[in-house]
Amino acid sequence: MSSSTTSTPQVLSLHALNRAALPIVDLAAPEEAPRILYDACRDFGFFYLINHGVPQALIDDMLAESKAFFSLPLGEKEKVSVRHNKINRGYTAFEEETLDPTRQTRGDTKEGFYLGREVAMESEEARSNPLHGPNVWPDPVKLPRWRPVMNAYFTALSSLGLRTVRLLLRAVGLPEHHLDDAFTRPMAALRLLHYSTQASNPSEGVYAAGAHTDYGMFTFLMTDHTPGLQVWRGGAEQEDGSWQAVPPVEGAFIVNLGDMLQRWTNDVFKSTAHRVVIQEATEEGRYSAPFFYEPNFDTLVACLPGFVKKGEVPRHVPVKSGEYLLGKYRHTHRDFVEKADDNNTLENHAGLHTQAK
Ligand SMILES: O=C(O)CCC(=O)C(=O)O
Numbered sequence: 001m002s003s004s005t006t007s008t009p010q011v012l013s014l015h016a017l018n019r020a021a022l023p024i025v026d027l028a029a030p031e032e033a034p035r036i037l038y039d040a041c042r043d044f045g046f047f048y049l050i051n052h053g054v055p056q057a058l059i060d061d062m063l064a065e066s067k068a069f070f071s072l073p074l075g076e077k078e079k080v081s082v083r084h085n086k087i088n089r090g091y092t093a094f095e096e097e098t099l100d101p102t103r104q105t106r107g108d109t110k111e112g113f114y115l116g117r118e119v120a121m122e123s124e125e126a127r128s129n130p131l132h133g134p135n136v137w138p139d140p141v142k143l144p145r146w147r148p149v150m151n152a153y154f155t156a157l158s159s160l161g162l163r164t165v166r167l168l169l170r171a172v173g174l175p176e177h178h179l180d181d182a183f184t185r186p187m188a189a190l191r192l193l194h195y196s197t198q199a200s201n202p203s204e205g206v207y208a209a210g211a212h213t214d215y216g217m218f219t220f221l222m223t224d225h226t227p228g229l230q231v232w233r234g235g236a237e238q239e240d241g242s243w244q245a246v247p248p249v250e251g252a253f254i255v256n257l258g259d260m261l262q263r264w265t266n267d268v269f270k271s272t273a274h275r276v277v278i279q280e281a282t283e284e285g286r287y288s289a290p291f292f293y294e295p296n297f298d299t300l301v302a303c304l305p306g307f308v309k310k311g312e313v314p315r316h317v318p319v320k321s322g323e324y325l326l327g328k329y330r331h332t333h334r335d336f337v338e339k340a341d342d343n344n345t346l347e348n349h350a351g352l353h354t355q356a357k
């Protein structure tokens with residue numbers, strides 16, 4: 001175990017942005033935003049998003065409540081474990097997830113909590129769709145602000161998700177409402193994460209989060225001041241590129257594209273591999289919160305108009321959004337349990353194996 005040192009916070013301020021590692025999409029600059037977004041999606045698959053309209057106070061509250069939850073005794077956290085839940089909501093313990101089974105000797109050194117879009121238990125939507133239903137909540141006596149804060153953050157990020165989808169459609173020259181039908185019941189998920197205090201050790205296969213690509217449309221990542229996120233720059237193989245650190249930037253979301261957006265655009269836009277490597281032991285561990293914005297369960301993700309040349313065929317077979325996601329969860333989560341009536345079997349579906357390098 002490494003000695004306990006505190007890593008220096010490396011959060012960049014807004015005026016350091018022009019030296020930052022990634023393109024910056026500014027939602028307050030509607031003239032330039034579509035072009036910068038297009039280039040970022042094609043060349044990086046990652047960008048910083050600023051002037052996004054989510055109040056800093058809400059972001060701070062979300063991170064503070066997340067920290068309060070992870071500070072509870074393990075027994076209290078286990079009461080809301082995903083192991084007791086058939087729609088993947090609740091607490092995931094340290095090492096429960098292994099994002100890169102090919103390289104990791106242990107699970108990710110992080111614990112987490114999944115929240116999704118709230119769907120009433122008895123509704124037709126919950127009955128007929130895997131992964132749909134009500135959230136689970138920590139004890140409101142212990143954490144009275146938790147539920148309202150998480151609900152408010154979830155709502156704000158869902159709006160930002162749709163807004164970003166529409167901006168992307170404008171950027172590719174399609175009507176901005178072209179995909180609205182695919183996001184009427186989005187499979188949005190907020191994942192609170194707490195990384196352990198230990199340093200990662202890639203040569204021994206110990207990662208804070210193993211290399212992976214995200215699965216859906218966009219991921220909006222908020223983190224505390226502790227660095228750790230790295231993005232793959234280069235080709236598909238680890239030999240012909242390198243990992244680039246992406247530092248947290250004050251008030252900015254780090255946004256990346258998921259596999260479904262890559263498939264929708266016939267690989268023109270990139271679902272880029274990333275991982276978390278913590279260089280030095282920290283006193284409290286690192287806190288982050290990715291918000292995954294994915295299309296409706298039933299949306300068939302098939303090449304968008306304009307992304308395949310005349311006479312050519314799309315590079316991917318169409319895939320149903322929810323089934324793609326289920327296949328990924330089965331592959332990476334030790335404690336994933338499914339609804340008994342869920343007979344989706346997608347193990348053989350194209351693209352289910354980790355693409356990350
Ligand atoms: O915590 C981070 O910085 C990244 C987490 C991540 O990539 C994920 O959960 O998909």
Ligand SMILES: [Fe+2]
Pocket residue numbers: 212213214219274290
């Ligand atoms: Fe990710």
